[in-house]
Amino acid sequence: MIxxxxxxxxxxxxxxxxxxxxxxxxxxxxxxxDMLLGCGLLGxxxxxxxxxxxxxxxxxxxxxxxxEIADKTAxxxxxxxxxxxxxxxxxxxxxxxxxxxxxxEIGVEIKFxxxxxxxxxxxxxxxxxxxxxxxxxxxxxFIETTGSSGPMGNCLKYGNGCGMCIQRCPAFGxxxxxxxxxxxxxxxxxxxPDLYGAMSGSCEINKxxxxxxxxxxxxxxxxxxxxxxxxxxxxxxxxxKVCQQYALNEYAENIVLLDTGHVKLMSPYFNLEDLxxxxxxxxxxxxGPYAASRGNSIRYMSMAPRDNFMKVVGxxxxxxxxxxxxxxxxxxxxxVTGLVxxxxxxxxxxxxxxxxxxxxTAIGDIVYYVxxxxxxxxxxxxxxxxxxxxxxERMKQLGLYTIDKKQISERIHKEGLTGFxxxxxx
Amino acid sequence: MILKYSCIDMASDYCPCYLAETGDCVICSILRGQNNCDCxxxxxxxxxxxxxxxxxxxxxxxxxxxxxxxKKIFTDNLFIFTxxxxxxxxxxxxxxxxxxxxxxxxxxxxFYEVPLCVMDFxxxxxxxxxxxxxxGPKTKALFKENKNVVLRGPYYNGIFGLxxxxxxxxxxxxxxxxxxxxxxxxxxxxxxxxGYNKILAVLNPGSLSYNIAKEILFKEGISVKEVNDECxxxxxxxxxxxxxxxxxxxxxxNFIYDVIKRNNLKAELAISNNAQICCGExxxxxxxxxLNGEKIRLCKMQLEGKKILEEGLL
Numbered sequence: 001m002i003x004x005x006x007x008x009x010x011x012x013x014x015x016x017x018x019x020x021x022x023x024x025x026x027x028x029x030x031x032x033x034d035m036l037l038g039c040g041l042l043g044x045x046x047x048x049x050x051x052x053x054x055x056x057x058x059x060x061x062x063x064x065x066x067x068e069i070a071d072k073t074a075x076x077x078x079x080x081x082x083x084x085x086x087x088x089x090x091x092x093x094x095x096x097x098x099x100x101x102x103x104x105e106i107g108v109e110i111k112f113x114x115x116x117x118x119x120x121x122x123x124x125x126x127x128x129x130x131x132x133x134x135x136x137x138x139x140x141x142f143i144e145t146t147g148s149s150g151p152m153g154n155c156l157k158y159g160n161g162c163g164m165c166i167q168r169c170p171a172f173g174x175x176x177x178x179x180x181x182x183x184x185x186x187x188x189x190x191x192x193p194d195l196y197g198a199m200s201g202s203c204e205i206n207k208x209x210x211x212x213x214x215x216x217x218x219x220x221x222x223x224x225x226x227x228x229x230x231x232x233x234x235x236x237x238x239x240x241k242v243c244q245q246y247a248l249n250e251y252a253e254n255i256v257l258l259d260t261g262h263v264k265l266m267s268p269y270f271n272l273e274d275l276x277x278x279x280x281x282x283x284x285x286x287x288g289p290y291a292a293s294r295g296n297s298i299r300y301m302s303m304a305p306r307d308n309f310m311k312v313v314g315x316x317x318x319x320x321x322x323x324x325x326x327x328x329x330x331x332x333x334x335x336v337t338g339l340v341x342x343x344x345x346x347x348x349x350x351x352x353x354x355x356x357x358x359x360x361t362a363i364g365d366i367v368y369y370v371x372x373x374x375x376x377x378x379x380x381x382x383x384x385x386x387x388x389x390x391x392x393e394r395m396k397q398l399g400l401y402t403i404d405k406k407q408i409s410e411r412i413h414k415e416g417l418t419g420f421x422x423x424x425x426x
Numbered sequence: 427m428i429l430k431y432s433c434i435d436m437a438s439d440y441c442p443c444y445l446a447e448t449g450d451c452v453i454c455s456i457l458r459g460q461n462n463c464d465c466x467x468x469x470x471x472x473x474x475x476x477x478x479x480x481x482x483x484x485x486x487x488x489x490x491x492x493x494x495x496x497k498k499i500f501t502d503n504l505f506i507f508t509x510x511x512x513x514x515x516x517x518x519x520x521x522x523x524x525x526x527x528x529x530x531x532x533x534x535x536x537f538y539e540v541p542l543c544v545m546d547f548x549x550x551x552x553x554x555x556x557x558x559x560x561x562g563p564k565t566k567a568l569f570k571e572n573k574n575v576v577l578r579g580p581y582y583n584g585i586f587g588l589x590x591x592x593x594x595x596x597x598x599x600x601x602x603x604x605x606x607x608x609x610x611x612x613x614x615x616x617x618x619x620x621g622y623n624k625i626l627a628v629l630n631p632g633s634l635s636y637n638i639a640k641e642i643l644f645k646e647g648i649s650v651k652e653v654n655d656e657c658x659x660x661x662x663x664x665x666x667x668x669x670x671x672x673x674x675x676x677x678x679x680n681f682i683y684d685v686i687k688r689n690n691l692k693a694e695l696a697i698s699n700n701a702q703i704c705c706g707e708x709x710x711x712x713x714x715x716x717l718n719g720e721k722i723r724l725c726k727m728q729l730e731g732k733k734i735l736e737e738g739l740l
């Protein structure tokens with residue numbers, strides 16, 4: 001049986017695991033922390049703007065279980081907030097065990113608190129992944145979904161220092177770029193000619209620490225937009241942010257709160273003393289990053305060059321997805337690139353031709369478009385998401401954006417991709 | 427494959443060190459001037475420590491003036507002396523297996539410093555004991571001193587494969603000490619004794635005509651076997667050892683490793699660090715060796731004993 005080894009158990013790794021397992025392979029996920037979902041543990045925003053289209057495409061193609069679990073744990077559906085429509089907010093305090101159970105049920109093996117630190121190569125082929133305890137995990141094909149944020153050295157060098165985020169590098173050790181260890185140079189995102197990376201765009205407040213009024217409103221409506229006092233407005237933060245879809249003036253002048261189980265504050269960091277000056281915030285405390293007064297994680301430090309099959313250029317049997325595969329933003333983007341990588345990884349190991357999803361689908365188009373764009377001179381300054389900024393504009397122009405499920409179903413059917421991920425390759 | 431090594435001083439009072447300031451940190455890629463964080467993670471971020479410390483190294487080892495309170499001359503090339511440390515310096519920092527210091531007579535220039543392993547310590551009276559074989563100008567100058575010396579330390583990388591000694595619990599251990607190498611046996615034996623290990627010490631006087639570790643090991647209740655030739659193979663095969671510590675010349679290390687390999691023994695191996703060490707800080711370069719293009723500073727870098735021997739680094 002073909003053995004697929006996935007390095008990193010975030011949303012992209014989970015997406016890859018689902019697709020590879022469905023295609024008929026034995027699947028192992030190596031995860032350095034004690035939980036799946038990575039940054040998705042403090043995420044929550046699904047189905048806003050073009051993400052709706054992409055999620056539905058994945059469901060039509062038979063790879064939609066992760067979206068369905070997110071829908072099932074949703075605290076709020078069809079909510080609008082500045083620049084965004086019809087978002088679903090999953091409950092970050094409930095989703096991880098459900099995803100974990102689902103993956104175990106479909107037979108994915110997960111190794112927690114095991115950190116991949118190196119590769120064993122034979123020419124351009126990876127034979128095994130070396131863990132920090134020196135043990136080796138062998139496989140036929142590998143998928144790197146280690147993301148691009150951290151380790152804390154990068155957060156120190158390019159950010160405001162370790163914010164003690166959900167990745168917990170000091171406890172579980174740093175992320176290691178597997179593609180780099182396999183001899184492929186990483187691409188590094190920029191925010192200025194001499195400044196690398198970008199900062200994660202939101203932090204989480206403990207909901208119980210908000211005033212009862214605000215809490216009640218969030219529970220009922222899912223979103224609150226409050227005008228910031230003039231002295232607290234800091235527009236500079238916008239240019240630091242990863243999430244260009246949220247780098248709008250509204251987010252500098254207002255405070256945008258979303259109910260994701262915790263309260264998502266759409267700002268990369270915020271001095272607690274200042275935050276407590278706002279009505280209803282007098283007692284607030286952070287839930288993540290714990291040091292959000294100071295900073296947040298730096299990302300896009302470690303992207304692999306890849307082709308449109310999600311295979312890393314220069315290594316025979318290494319695929320990638322999520323932020324590892326380009327300057328993508330978001331869970332939806334991670335899951336769908338994961339699905340493509342997971343499926344193609346099995347095809348590669350089975351010596352079958354690899355599949356590029358057609359450009360008539362949002363998923364196929366973003367995989368292709370991002371790959372074109374990052375090769376341009378200013379490409380490493382850009383970020384891509386179905387939810388806003390340049391890529392959502394493109395979706396609208398090309399007629400890819402729709403929330404009409406029937407239209408999406410027909411689109412996928414026309415390409416002969418209905419249930420595509422369900423079909424066994426082996 | 428990445429080479430498995432760590433820095434003996436990482437996370438100690440002396441980290442970050444001079445090498446962080448000069449851009450040569452053994453562990454941290456960013457301190458070495460690279461753009462991306464890709465370290466030999468050992469539980470802390472040295473870059474963070476360095477920034478918090480105002481981009482300066484942590485405290486450095488002090489020069490400590492110490493009084494010679496006892497000196498025994500055994501043969502024309504061997505003497506043992508005991509130092510009384512000043513009140514503000516505690517022997518506890520000098521008691522880990524593999525600890526060494528630099529010692530010189532109080533009036534000698536700094537380049538007369540001799541690297542000496544700590545043979546024994548007396549916590550109650552704040553004493554350190556050293557054995558010296560007279561070999562060249564440094565040891566001869568030290569021999570002439572009867573009152574005060576200047577000591578610099580502690581340094582900890584006197585043994586490769588140290589983790590096996592520190593982690594050994596309830597196991598069967600063999601210590602082989604030859605000549606002046608025996609001086610490092612006592613701290614190892616004390617450490618293993620704390621872990622309830624069964625210990626046999628094999629002593630070979632080598633080019634000295636005296637087994638310097640014998641008396642102290644006896645006092646510690648350790649079984650001692652005295653030999654006069656290299657009959658180690660028989661001794662090793664007489665019992666099932668989990669850990670062997672070899673203290674002596676490189677040929678002894680290689681001989682013992684060869685016995686382990688030929689007989690497919692499960693024993694882990696720790697060996698004394700025989701590199702030429704002059705500064706102990708990774709700065710002077712006298713202990714540096716080249717491994718696949720990478721510079722290995724043997725005074726600071728902790729490697730597996732077996733790896734050192736396989737690569738012929740000593």
